[in-house]
Amino acid sequence: MKFTLKDKPTVFIIFGGTGDLAWRKLVPALYNLYIDKWMPKEFAVIGNGRSKLSDDDFRETLKEGVDQFSRRGKVDNEVWNNFSKHLYFQSADIKNVSTYKDLGKRIRAFKKEWKGDVNVIFYLAVAPRFFTTIAENIAAQKLATDVAHSRIVIEKPFGHDLESARELNKLLCGMFDESQIYRIDHYLGKETVQNIMTFRFANAIMEPVWNRNYIDHVQISVSEQLGVGGRGGYYDEAGALRDMVQNHLLQLLCLVAMEPPVTFDADEVRNRKVDVLHAMRRFHAEDLSHMVVRGQYGPGWIEGDEVPGYRQEDGVNPESNTETFAALKFFIDNWRWQGVPFYVRTGKRMHQSASLVTIQFKDVPHYVFPNASNENWQQNRLVMSIQPEMSIRLQVQAKRPGLDMTINPVDMVFDYKGTYDTDTPEAYETLLLDTMVGDQTLFMRGDQVEAAWELLMPVLNAWESKQSLNFPNYSADSWGPEIAEALIARDGFHWFTLPVDKIKK
Incomplete structure (x- = not known):
């Protein structure tokens, strides 16, 4: 190249x-x-x-x-x-x-x-x-x-909603060929994000277990300690759903859930991503109360510094109805993923800045060890950390050294910094190089953008038409509103985070 x-x-x-x-x-x-x-x-x-x-x-x-x-x-x-x-x-x-x-x-x-x-x-x-x-x-x-x-x-943002995205696509495609249009999402240029495809499709041991038979559920979480900063004017017109979910998080979901492409050709890869979006179960009015959650941060303290609430930020309406936190439960109605919930959340002014994709595997079908040995037992878990640590962790069970049978979870870790001596390129380096070479694999196609907007429009319309009566509903330095825990807890799960002692800043 x-x-x-x-x-x-x-x-x-x-x-x-x-x-x-x-x-x-x-x-x-x-x-x-x-x-x-x-x-x-x-x-x-x-x-x-x-x-x-x-x-x-x-x-x-x-x-x-x-x-x-x-x-x-x-x-x-x-x-x-x-x-x-x-x-x-x-x-x-x-x-x-x-x-x-x-x-x-x-x-x-x-x-x-x-x-x-x-x-x-x-x-x-x-x-x-x-x-x-x-x-x-x-x-x-x-x-x-x-x-x-x-x-x-x-x-980004490519459009403000489905209608504006369609209009922009129609205008651009009327003047340029689709092969000339590079809709950029910098998240797709991150090393760990690119490695999701490599991890899935270059390792034979992954494919047999990458389905509803072995996977319990999937979590995709992008949390930020920062507030809106100087972007208050823009953010108040966008919100977490438009700013993060419609592009970054749905792109991550597509990489996790897509079928194996026949080749690494740009359109073949993007075809498989669009297939995922088309297979995702649509939201209906009766679903919103138990499948989506919104939040807005209030004032609090971050690492010893007092920070304002969202409505006190520069450029923000003092009575703003804009969400700074969103959590959603998705289903993909196809053979591979039928019945497996995908939980997605993102928010600002949260306790930790981290981007994680977590695959929770089902429990073993029969537990053969003495009950006394399972005090720390947990299901196998695959954690792909995009930031701040770049790593892939497979959490498995192992016997603790000693004369008794005590089992506890341990991590098998691929850590970028520990494995490679070279600096990791920034996302924009990858994407700008691909633009110059003419490789659109990591760029969104027009139908992909529209499919993502179409999926989220029922949620956007509902949130914009109904004022939230409890904003702000989470404080700075928290993990978001309590109802976000209820969203996942009612299915018997909880949100995963990367322990602070494992984050290499």
Whole structure:
């Protein structure tokens, strides 16, 4: 792949080039790819924004971001000087047609200089309300007519609901080929998330037990200690269901539940994910009281610091009905998963920041050991930790050393840090490289986005039409509202967490 990419000169255009995403994520990721020799020999990164900056000003600003957010720490000045020669800034208004005419001239100049086919990537690192304007102007100026060598990258949220997602898909697909559209979800670029497929489909011992015959239930939990911070205005229009469940958590669920793809072809993999979404049981009005839970955090203390409640955050309506916590119970009505509950939860201002996928296996069919030996007995459990620790733990039973028969759970652990010496690439490094190569495996297809929205619309509509009378209903530094425990406890289960002593920060 490295050799192939070397022969693909690339122009990378970032709309919102002076924004937070470019500063914190995109340019640090491109810089790391450059250090690791993944970037093409000939490339240019053009930042687009309203600020009045020279190329040198732009480069200096980006250097500050790389110093702070690159996984390698502060830049090596010689390396940075060589990399930054490829960075340019265009002061422009994305609503003005002249902006796109100027971009066309610069693209043609690079093509002439590099003498060959050039990949052109348009990255929309802007607010969703600008997606349509930028896409229409790119199409109007015929900047992406070369289907094989031009791509448009759309950040989440992709739509606000099913109707808006369909409208955006229809608009984009009317101007670009689906193979050009990269709907990005940074969660799919995380190493442990990618390893879910490897763990499932590269190990013969997994497939025989990966079904309703052996698995009791599945939990997917993404908890955050942070509040909404400076995103109050955006978050109050979104909420946990839109911000996390519709994309990140449903993507994780699809990776766990999908059927084995015939090949690792992008569309074949995405077909299997869409199959999962289509097989998921729809919510009806009578289901909502016992299959979904919402919450909103109140004030409290996090690691010794007093923090405000959600309604006291900047940009948030003091009487907001927006949920900062969501828990849902899903069923997948197919042969593999019939009757197996999938529990999903996510929330802000929770006790621990962690992302876990937990597979709970059924109990042994017959217990042969003395009753006195089973004080610490638990069912086998597979825990895939995405963050902060990156690991896969298989929890099994073993005899404790000694003359008596005492059984207790032990962990068989694959730990990234303990196994590999190399740094783990950031998610955006993986996804930007795939964009340049033209691999859509880790990107969402239009029908996949719409299927996810369709699944959740009954819940969204119900929550928006009915004011919650008990918000806020959980305090900061808790595990969410008590009714979230009831959601899973009524089935005889409890939410799993990764013990603090096992988290390697």
